[in-house]
Amino acid sequence: DQQVKQNSPSLSVQEGRISILNCDYTNSMFDYFLWYKKYPAEGPTFLISISSIKDKNEDGRFTVFLNKSAKHLSLHIVPSQPGDSAVYFCAASLATDSWGKLQFGAGTQVVVTP
């Protein structure tokens, strides 16, 4: 039962433009959400996170927005750079679970073109 869903398997964006990655979840008990980036042959790298008590968190070019009523979060990357080409995973943690027991989405492959 996939409780974290990334419905877009791929996204192509031009360099300098905004990348918007979406993630939906079904369990209202998730209290923390994270985004990871993964290059081929490497492990996932932490990007940014957001607690369920917030609706926005920003770190440099990365901003995550959380809409709890819609059970939806998004990651905005502005401006997109060629080095951003990677697979992006959305992950969530249940309030009742041990920290680090994350549920991951299937990932979105981002390609940034010149």
Add this chain to the structure above:
Amino acid sequence: DSGVTQTPKHLITATGQRVTLRCSPRSGDLSVYWYQQSLDQGLQFLIQYYNGEERAKGNILERFSAQQFPDLHSELNLSSLELGDSALYFCASARTDVSGNTIYFGEGSWLTVV
């Protein structure tokens, strides 16, 4: 480099065999996690250890077991291997198990069962 070290990077073994995957967490990190990434299942949480004690379990098969040693390194033991166990196994670590602690992933161990 996340600071999480996994060995071996690649492993090919036959069905029915047993293998051990090793993980050295980042210096000072008490929490160690094991995840499995297969083509059809995505990233799945297997098990967590915190300071030598099992803290949380996910969808880990009975044929699989793990432990964390006094020096905080961890091993994941996979036995009676089946073709379906072929996957990328990630180890991750965090300083503590407090919510929001950054979780760092290693580069993974590729297991191929033939």
